[in-house]
Amino acid sequence: MKFTRSAKFALAAAASAALAVSLLTPAQAATRSTVILHETNSITGLNCSLSATNSTTCSAVSYLQGAGFNYYNNKKELVKNTVFGSYKVVKNTATDFRTQWTVNPGRVWSDGTPITGEDLLLSHVLSSDAYSKAAGLGDPTDKKTPPAFNGLGYSGVYANNIVGEPVLSADKMTVTLQFKKKIANWDLYGPGPAAVHTLVLMAEGKDKLGTVAENEAARDRFVKAFKDKDTALLKKMGDIWSKDYTITTVDSKTNPLLLVGNGGFQIDSAVAKTSVTLKKNPKYNSGPALSGSVDTVVFKFIGDGTAAAQALANGELDVYAGQATADGVAKLKAIKNVNVVGKDEVAYEHWDLHYDTVPDEAPYTGLFSVKDGAKSKALRQAFLLALPRDEIMQKLIAPINGVSTPIQSTWLAPGSAAYDKLIAANGSSFYSRGTQESRNKSALALVQKYYPNALKSPLKVRVLVPGNNPRRASEFALAKANMAKVGFDLVGDVRTDWPSKLGNSDYDAYFFAWVASSVTQRQSAEIFDTNGGNNILGYSNKAVDAIIATLDAPMSESLLLAKYIQIERLTNADAITIGVFIHPGVVAVNKDLKNVKPGPLSPTIVWNYWEWSY
Incomplete structure (x- = not known):
């Protein structure tokens, strides 16, 4: 398990005039397809597994862009995402515990590339201290020299218990993991999908989306590098993974390979310290079906609680979720056409x-x-x-x-x-x-x-x-x-x-x-x-x-x-x-926006974004 640093703190926005979203009239509200979310902390980067970017804002934005084998609901229950795939225990003895993870056929990345079990292998690179050392990527426990993939996933349950390397099935859709003993909460220590072809292409200097054939060939090069422990290519990929995603601005000049995902939405643009805008992923088929009425999600970063409440009252926000104060709660409750709800917190x-x-x-x-x-x-x-x-x-x-x-x-x-x-x-x-x-x-x-x-x-x-x-x-x-x-x-x-x-x-x-x-x-x-x-x-x-x-x-x-x-x-x-x-949990939601069900675990507000509708 990883924690994320709470990003629910106020930033330096002085007034709601900083918002770049125009006032919504009732006529517009009736046909809305955009959800505007309040965040007090601006995004820290696009890869949340780095110490410098690990925040709840990063987690929330990333959650909309990716889907894996399971997720938590608002009751802290782990739910299997059977649309993406399935997993099970296939061997359970005192010294040999094995789990199997299978990607459903037909799942695709946002660039149209089919998702396979090969896309699960990067999890091992990011989590196994032994593999990092064997592949010449560095010792994650070395306090002076960081590993090539300088993330937060090392030296944990996975690293301490995994035996050997993941075994890929003949059809390349299933990965089997072996642990030296039965693991509590084993279903949280499975692999997650990563668009490895994009890392390979960026490591090779590419800055444009490839064709499906080019992407699958790039993925083949990763799999070969993974099996051969090709230090040179893996180090280049690690450099991209560790450094190139630490951006807070996304525009026409941004390498589109950085934005490939399999979630319901993709980042369309980002303005540093101001906002992140995501558009519906037309190729999304890795999770629960979208409601259909929401095609844009905007995260607006407003540090001043008074300004954020005023933006909500003006119709410039649909969801307010900030660090509550007594005065702030009273102001929220006074806003018309807004539901104010408490929520369980674990922060x-x-x-x-x-x-x-x-x-x-x-x-x-x-x-x-x-x-x-x-x-x-x-x-x-x-x-x-x-x-x-x-x-x-x-x-x-x-x-x-x-x-x-x-x-x-x-x-x-x-x-x-x-x-x-x-x-x-x-x-x-x-x-x-x-x-x-x-x-x-x-x-x-x-x-x-x-x-x-x-x-x-x-x-x-x-x-x-x-x-x-x-x-x-x-x-x-x-x-x-x-x-x-x-x-x-x-x-x-x-x-x-x-x-x-x-x-x-x-x-x-x-x-x-x-x-x-x-x-x-x-x-x-x-x-x-x-x-x-x-x-x-x-x-x-x-x-x-x-x-x-x-x-x-x-x-x-x-x-x-x-x-x-x-x-x-x-x-x-x-x-x-x-x-x-x-933390006292307070969320205020535009009454026209349905099915926002805040949860206690990160990513809190957005865990069921596919259910949202107007």
């Missing part, structure tokens, strides 16, 4: 403290570096104790949904069956006991043990602050004010490009939200595993790694809970992160 706000150097970043030598041993640990503990979570809840969250108690876990959410048992034993009470005043006294004592004059000469803590977000600005202000009482001077760097800066050694602390994209036993493992794809703190604890390594196997709920407790006791003792709140 949780948290504060993280830098622990050690992150791969591809300069050495971290700041205040909280683990290299300073007991001193830095005491400072991390002091920081988490002094974070005014109760005040943040009371002033920023309770006015929206009435919730005033901070979350005490970063693995399970309040309301989960085992949440109360987890937080009673996970060590979180160290940071929540007593009052904020008593916690401040404990924090100050920890700081003054090493810096007796901290109140007169406070310690500067460099904080990455998500930019132009009223709620996050208020959150930072509350934290800064209370931290001053214990000898910390929070110095905020307010940036709208904050997702690309997570893990950067210029910062001692970060605060944002993780939002789940799937439901697995591993939950937050990728954040805390030494080689986890979302480990942005340089955190490493061998005991935590060892427990995480056991989460792959099916087990009872009681045993799983015991493992979560063990992990959280260790991470709480190391003082690296603390949760604050589950």
